[in-house]
Amino acid sequence: MEVTTADTQATEIREAAKKIITVPPDSFALCPVRDILDRIGDKWSLLSILHLGSTDSLRFNELRKRITGISQRMLTVTLRALETDGLVARTVYAEVPPRVEYALTGLGQSLLAAVIELGNWAAAHAPAIAEARERMGRVAA
């Protein structure tokens, strides 16, 4: 990695960050990024998107089993929110017992790519974070 390239990249990244957090003053509401992060920026949404992205579609209880630790209520709430935002499609089959399938929409798929980046980062830097936590833990103790 040449230094100049790295520097240029760093500046670009900073500019990108600036652009995102800049509120368009003529916008009727607050900046869309802020609004959207409010909605999808929570662990259950991100995890749901990742799990739905890893297959074609999943039934409610199957998804619940896969997202370890999520409660039934939180799963319904999360899926409903994702549905109203157009990220997840909910298909009900009129059978008994009922069968409901959830899948990412096109919009959801496009988000998936970004979430995967986040996931990859987490996987890659988990050791560094664990180390930082331990360092800090010592200080706090």
Next chain:
Amino acid sequence: MEVTTADTQATEIREAAKKIITVPPDSFALCPVRDILDRIGDKWSLLSILHLGSTDSLRFNELRKRITGISQRMLTVTLRALETDGLVARTVYAEVPPRVEYALTGLGQSLLAAVIELGNWAAAHAPAIAEARERMGRVAA
């Protein structure tokens, strides 16, 4: 865009998602992605990272002004968490009144790129989401 390329990409993305959510069974704890998303996957953390990423460093109150709507308490809590995870560096200058500067660490910078992707996605798809919400709003009402 050729169809085959798109298809290949879609498959790759799915595989990537699968990899991320897969818990290494020999891992002592739960999957790192799960754990890390728990921490950084909330709106205040993501917004803090974006704002800190847009400059060299920011003082506490300056950051507070920029992250519209965050409370003093939540900002301290969020920054502390980011600090213990090694994403943010906190520098205290022994002055009166006190001066405290926050900046992304190298680790934080590396996360910034992924968060920006998320932000870009939000900016790009805000209209689509708004439309979806309206469609759903009608149904619910």
Next chain:
DNA sequence: ACCTTTGAGTTACCAAAAGTAACCATAGGC
């Protein structure tokens, strides 16, 4: 001398969100 201001927090208190657990509808099988 005393009061105010300033920055970066705490602390105490209250509202909102998330977690827990029990309940529901329906049909098929035993």
Next chain:
DNA sequence: GCCTATGGTTACTTTTGGTAACTCAAAGGT
């Protein structure tokens, strides 16, 4: 006629987030 399975909902509790008041320590005004 009772139990199971599925995909929820409802009532209740606990945890989290938001609001507002207080703190510390020095400088500056009066």
